[in-house]
Amino acid sequence: MRTVPDATDATDATDPQDADGLTVGQVAARLGVTVRALHHWDEIGLARPSLRTAAGYRLYKAGDVERLHRIVVYRETGLGLERIRAVLDDTAEDATAALRAQRARVDEQIARLERLGTGLDRMIDAHERGLLLTAAQQAEIFGPDWNPRWPAEARARYGDTTQWRQFAERSAARGPEEWQAIADAVAALDRALAAAMDAGVDPGSPEAHRLVDRHREVFSAYFPLTRAMQVCLGRLYESDPGYRAHYDGVRPGLATWFRRCVDAAARAHGIDPDTATWE
Known part of the structure; x- marks a missing residue:
């Protein structure tokens, strides 16, 4: 059980080991996501920080931030979190095929919205x-x-x-x-x-x-x-x-x-x- 409240991760608290990575607040600001989203992705095992300070704060290394960036990009395409996990972790998952399928769904949504616009x-x-x-x-x-x-x-x-x-x-x-x-x-x-x-x-x-x-x-x-x-x-x-x-x-x-x-x-x-x- 966590002994440090998640809210503490939302601040850039000073810690001797902060130089080894970025805090949750820093990563959230850099990627344009919420601290809560980063906490959730950590809890479900989608994107966990590589480091923890002695006080229990999350610290993200460069590789962690790169994975988070890919998650953000895939989320913007409309992929769900489990599909993103498969694309990132499953070597059998074809990222290009997943994106093409998502593109087809986006095209359908665009066509539907165009019909809606015409109707309006x-x-x-x-x-x-x-x-x-x-x-x-x-x-x-x-x-x-x-x-x-x-x-x-x-x-x-x-x-x-x-x-x-x-x-x-x-x-x-x-x-x-x-x-x-x-x-x-x-x-x-x-x-x-x-x-x-x-x-x-x-x-x-x-x-x-x-x-x-x-x-x-x-x-x-x-x-x-x-x-x-x-x-x-x-x-x-x-x-x-x-x-x-x-x-x-x-x-x-x-x-x-x-x-x-x-x-x-x-x-x-x-x-x-x-x-x-x-x-």
Whole structure:
């Protein structure tokens, strides 16, 4: 059992035999490692000092310091201590092969970090722009009536909301093909709503409820939509000139008919449309 505390090794205490080697503190400062690390490597037999003073202080000779330097270098490459021990002590261990294998692992980590960086760049861009599509791609996907300024306007209006963050996170993972599928689903829903209104489907009927549920499912491609939020959105479709022009352009009166369908579905689920709020 040690009779001298490890903390004493952290100082460059004066000792008559100090000239025979370097103290723990001196070696730690020279190699840029902690005294605690040197103690640990000594305790596990990875790098033991050749000398001890009469007072029990560790002293490292030139060969010890060289071994420690190699350990530090190998540690910086990411090798574990046991692998470093094998490289230093096992004559059958090929240091070059070990380093090549470690290099391959580092390359994999670099590639992973580059993918992560690309993903973060897209996430930042999506939070700032909304759609990561060119104006030409937007027109091709969303049709000639689409205004490429709308995403920027939405960012200015809703950029501080939870829904914008959810939308941006989903947008960052989407390319033109995914947006085309969403646009197709929205267009198909518009046609289904118009056909149902033409067929005289009454708000509150099972078929109208199914269409309201389909609307929530399609719209949730942008961000999760609760029934209360859908009520607010339905009223926006009816009151906002831009939204109303879209739906009434699909079929005159569609905006009001669909709002009534949403309100009836909300009541069926215990929600009062008159008090519903955006959650």
